[in-house]
Every structure is written in C-alpha cells, then in structure tokens.
Amino acid sequence: MSHRTRIARSALATLSGATALSLVLAGCSDSGSSDGDGPAGGDLVIGVTSDPDTLFPWKATQFQAVNVLENIYGSLTELDSDMTVVPGLAEEWETSDDGLTLTFFLRDGVTFQDGSALDSADVVFSLESIKDEATAAVAASSLAAVESVEAPDEHTVELHLASPDASLPANLASVNMSILSSDDTEEELNGQPNGTGPFTFDDRVSSQSITLVRNEEFWGYPAGLGSVEFRVIPDESAIVSALQSGNVQMAVFDDPLVAQTAESGDVTVDPTAQLSYHALMLNATRGDLADVNVRLAVQCAIDRQQVLDTAALGEGEVTGPITSPAYRSDPQARPCPERDLDQAAEYLADSGRSDVTIDAIVSQGEYATSVNEAQNIQAQLAEAGITLELEVLESGAYVDRWVAGDFDAAVALNGGNPDPNGMYGRYFTSDGNLNAVAGYSSPELDELFAEGRSVEDPEERREIYRQISAHLEENAAWIWMFTSYSYTAMTSSVQGFTAMPNGSLRFLRTTALTS
Known part of the structure; x- marks a missing residue:
C-alpha cells in the first residue's frame, strides 16, 4: 500500500500559511487561465533593473534570472498562490509506505520548445545531472536523500531514497530543479533556452531586454499574453516614469518609497509580504x-x-x-x-x-x-x-x-x-x-x-x-x-496577475492585457 496524491484539474485546494505543513499533499494546479477560454492576447512589458546573469536554470540565483526562467521551464511539482505543492510536469505522485520511494507519473503530450517530447529519460537525466557535483547546480543538496533515479517506462520516474524526505515535493518545485531535455547542454541553453513552460524564449538584446512569446503547445491552458518583454531600466525612478507614460505596464519594486511614487494616475501598487x-x-x-x-x-x-x-x-x-x-x-x-x-x-x-x-x-x-x-x-x-x-x-x-x-x-x-x-x-x-x-x-x-x-x-x-x-x-x-514586501506596480490594462510570497512571477501565465 502506498500514499497516493491524485489531482483532478477541476478541483482547487487552498491552504493557509498555518496549514502549509502538508506539502506532500497536493491540490489542483492553478497553472492555467482562470476561465480556460483561451488566450486573450497582448504584449506585456515589465521593467527590471538588471539583465539576467544566466539563462541556465540549474545555476540561477539572481532574482531577475529566476523570474525569466520560471516562465520558460517546468518542474515536476509547482507551488500555487497559497504556496501549496501542486502538480507540474508530474500530474500525480505516490509515496511508498516506508517513505523510501517516490513515484512520479508524467503528463502525456508535453513538449520542449524545440518540439521534442518530454519523457522519463529527460527527468532521469535532469535529476542525475543536478546531483552530479561537476554540474555545480545550486539546488543539488535538495536531492541529498536520493540514492538513485529510475524510469520503469517513458511516463514513470522512481526516486529511491536513503531515508524519507518530507521536504522533497516542495523542493522539486524550484526553477533550479527544472527538467531539461537530455539532448541539451549548458552552453546551448545559455544562448537558446529550451523549456516546457507557458512561454518560450524569443529574443535577447544584451543589457537591454529579453522577450518571451506564448507557448502554444503548453500542457496547461495557453497563456493570456502573446509576449512578455523584460526591459532593462537600471534606474527605478526611470521605471516609474515608464509606467506612468505607458511604455512599461508592470514592475515589481522592493523599495516602498519608490512604490509610493509609482502609485498615481493609471498605475496601482499592491504590496505582498515576502518569505525572503x-x-x-x-x-x-x-x-x-x-x-x-x-x-x-x-x-x-x-x-x-x-x-x-x-x-x-x-x-x-x-x-x-x-x-x-x-x-x-x-x-x-x-x-x-x-x-x-x-x-x-x-x-x-x-x-x-x-x-x-x-x-x-x-x-x-x-x-x-x-x-x-x-x-x-x-x-x-x-x-x-x-x-x-x-x-x-x-x-x-x-x-x-x-x-x-x-x-x-x-x-x-x-x-x-x-x-x-x-x-x-x-x-x-x-x-x-x-x-x-x-x-x-x-x-x-x-x-x-x-x-x-x-x-x-x-x-x-x-x-x-x-x-x-x-x-x-x-x-x-x-x-x-x-x-519585507514586494510592491507590484501595474497599469489598469494588466489583469489576472497574482503576486506570490516567494516573489515568483509564475502567474504571468494567467495574466492578460485589456485595451
């Protein structure tokens, strides 16, 4: 007998911070749009102060890099807006009675940006590579209890543990645990990311911008936005001016004084208490x-x-x-x-x-x-x-x-x-x-x-x-x-975005622009 976490897309489980202990239990993933009616369109520009220092998800620690990459790549599990563990590339998983085996069942029909299909070999490759000291992955220690990773078939992955690890489902939700194609290398991905997320990499102008476009083959509901541009504007006061002029529609500040100056006219600012x-x-x-x-x-x-x-x-x-x-x-x-x-x-x-x-x-x-x-x-x-x-x-x-x-x-x-x-x-x-x-x-x-x-x-x-x-x-x-707080500044045209306590921008997938 095993403990199984089964998820139906239509169910929605929410947990308050006080009950966030039950991280091994998952509710429905809220990774799709709110109504499932399909894309609404629109090209969103987000003002950021720094250019991402890497496009390789296993080594990303800079906040700007994480915010871009979590919209390109997917992981076995995800966190919903209540910081509850929900399905990602794995639609369900089960834990053996002794806690020493976690079995993940992958979604059907998931593809990478290059068109290749996700299968269990990619998961085995990714987790083994993250564990490998030579990779220098920043989340390697999250797999400390994992002794081996096996693939009984192309849609099933087994993690065999030296000892039970109650934290593993939550840790697998990090962008640093992204599942990559076994055909890709770090050098290739730093130039051309290849993920399974709601957006795909389109273009980069060094020190100026990174542009993502909607992934029409995403396994969840298609993103509401046609594209997202992360535009580098080093001075936050200049980002405020860009918001108020409409050249930028969204920015996230951590300085409350800057946030106060941004809130005027067509721009609203919403504070979110952070775990950081x-x-x-x-x-x-x-x-x-x-x-x-x-x-x-x-x-x-x-x-x-x-x-x-x-x-x-x-x-x-x-x-x-x-x-x-x-x-x-x-x-x-x-x-x-x-x-x-x-x-x-x-x-x-x-x-x-x-x-x-x-x-x-x-x-x-x-x-x-x-x-x-x-x-x-x-x-x-x-x-x-x-x-x-x-x-x-x-x-x-x-x-x-x-x-x-x-x-x-x-x-x-x-x-x-x-x-x-x-x-x-x-x-x-x-x-x-x-x-x-x-x-x-x-x-x-x-x-x-x-x-x-x-x-x-x-x-x-x-x-x-x-x-x-x-x-x-x-x-x-x-x-x-x-x-402290993060302060999400948005023009009135931005709808459907949910800020998260970990600073994640993963809900760009539910965001749309209205005219």
Whole structure:
C-alpha cells in the first residue's frame, strides 16, 4: 500500500500559511487561465533593473534570472498562490509506505520548445545531472536523500531514497530543479533556452531586454499574453516614469518609497509580504569572523528595527532565520534580541580583539534597499568599535563573488521557501552545495537537518527546526535582519496577475492585457 496524491484539474485546494505543513499533499494546479477560454492576447512589458546573469536554470540565483526562467521551464511539482505543492510536469505522485520511494507519473503530450517530447529519460537525466557535483547546480543538496533515479517506462520516474524526505515535493518545485531535455547542454541553453513552460524564449538584446512569446503547445491552458518583454531600466525612478507614460505596464519594486511614487494616475501598487529575508551573511571561515565571540559581538551591536526603518520605511518585520510560515523562528529567541552595546563589548573582550575590520560585499541593482541597509549596519557597527568596509558591486559581479563564497560578509536578500529544509539544507550542512556561501556548518546541524528531512509529523518537524534556528542564532552564523514586501506596480490594462510570497512571477501565465 502506498500514499497516493491524485489531482483532478477541476478541483482547487487552498491552504493557509498555518496549514502549509502538508506539502506532500497536493491540490489542483492553478497553472492555467482562470476561465480556460483561451488566450486573450497582448504584449506585456515589465521593467527590471538588471539583465539576467544566466539563462541556465540549474545555476540561477539572481532574482531577475529566476523570474525569466520560471516562465520558460517546468518542474515536476509547482507551488500555487497559497504556496501549496501542486502538480507540474508530474500530474500525480505516490509515496511508498516506508517513505523510501517516490513515484512520479508524467503528463502525456508535453513538449520542449524545440518540439521534442518530454519523457522519463529527460527527468532521469535532469535529476542525475543536478546531483552530479561537476554540474555545480545550486539546488543539488535538495536531492541529498536520493540514492538513485529510475524510469520503469517513458511516463514513470522512481526516486529511491536513503531515508524519507518530507521536504522533497516542495523542493522539486524550484526553477533550479527544472527538467531539461537530455539532448541539451549548458552552453546551448545559455544562448537558446529550451523549456516546457507557458512561454518560450524569443529574443535577447544584451543589457537591454529579453522577450518571451506564448507557448502554444503548453500542457496547461495557453497563456493570456502573446509576449512578455523584460526591459532593462537600471534606474527605478526611470521605471516609474515608464509606467506612468505607458511604455512599461508592470514592475515589481522592493523599495516602498519608490512604490509610493509609482502609485498615481493609471498605475496601482499592491504590496505582498515576502518569505525572503534580509541578512548580513558572515563567513565563519575567514579572519576575525572565525571567532564566535566576534560574530556574537556583531549580532549584539545591530538594531534590526533601525535597519528596517532606515532601508524600508519600517514596512516589514524583524525576523529570525526561518521564515516558512509553519516553522517561523521567534526573533526574540536569540542572543541580544535588542541592541546591546555593552554585551557586544563583552564579546569583543572575550575574543581578545580590540580592532576588528570586516570586508562586506553589497549588490547594487539586484534589489533597491541594499546600499541603505549596508550603510546603516556600517554606522551601527562603528559605534561598537567594529569597522565594516563596503564593496559595492553590480549585480552580476556580486553573484559571482557570492556563489564562490569569496567574501568576509555579504549584505544579502535571500529567497524564502515554504519548507525550511529548502531554505537552508544546501547552506548549513557540511556537504551542502552552497556551504561555501554559508561559511558555517557543524555536526549538530548535519544531524538536525537529516532529522528534519526524515520526520513527517508536523509537531516533531517544528521542534527540529526550532533547534536549528537556535543553533544558528547562538553561533551567529549570519545576522538575520527582517522580512519585507514586494510592491507590484501595474497599469489598469494588466489583469489576472497574482503576486506570490516567494516573489515568483509564475502567474504571468494567467495574466492578460485589456485595451
């Protein structure tokens, strides 16, 4: 006997954040249009501040790249607007009683942009390639429990696990887990993406625009838009002007002040609370930061609410490590929940260091509040006798340094996930493929993350991730700051778009333009 998740397209299951634990259960995919009447047409222009730094989905971490690629490629599972796991390229799946085998049943008639048919060989190729260390896929650790991938027939895929993994269905929904054609290579796809999503790649003008067109062969309802152009406009004030003049019909801002200026005339702005989190990432393998007392001094010297107020007009919440709604960390359960310069001084004294200098990288262009955050943190640390040297980099250069773990500290905005293992399993485990970025791991964390994957009971999982959060805070692995909002600005002609708590633009597939 096995537990089977069967989905009918006509059924619609919704879960609140409080019940988002049941991620292995799926409701209907809301990946089609709202009425199923077919395309409405229209060519949408979205203003973005940076050109995507890659078109290869397994390596995409930059927000702009993710937003483009999630509309071109497909994954076995998807997340609906309530962050519930729903079918993607797999129309159903089942889990064996012992939790050690997940069997996915693929949709019939799915094709790639080049016309080739999706089959189980493509899924086996994709998942095995993501697992392969040589690929350097950023989500490889999401498959840590997977021992082998097999294809009993062309529409069935079996994942055999070393231990149960309750987080796997949610983790498979990431664009970093996209299913690619077994005939394609990274080099080819960086020039000509070849996906199964609601849009297909049409054209790219370097540093200016990327244009997608409706995929007439998409397995779901055809997209309502004829095309989507992501137009690069580096200055957000210029994007606001383009919106108000009608040259751009949509943009997503993270700076509330910019969002306020955009809302006028024909432009409305809708805020959406985000699972993403702002943090000062500390590399515990480098210099003075190798001493936990120095890291704790940094933690105690920062007033997180002041950073939030300065950078984002107070629109958000101070946060701990885990932002997944059902597992959310208590920001008061940390050393120095409020700024404490006396305690910071004690930690510095315990470290034996009187002169601490930390080099920090900062992105300019990937998100708007980064430099303001960095400068406020710098000023606060100076009051504690800690020097933060800032190196402001354009988005692509920042991502390159970040992925390589080539920094002492990084002012960062990281994406959240409805499952906490998806947030941190690849960072804070000793064999995590982004552990060089995290700069911290421990045997205790390795054991806790393994437990968190294997346990399905919601209460047990909550306690495990509470312990993980406490360990991260007590060792000041990073300094978690706040969660904030995204602000979706649209002209009145844009209809049917749904913003998501993970910042995804996947509901461009349900969007249309009215005249």
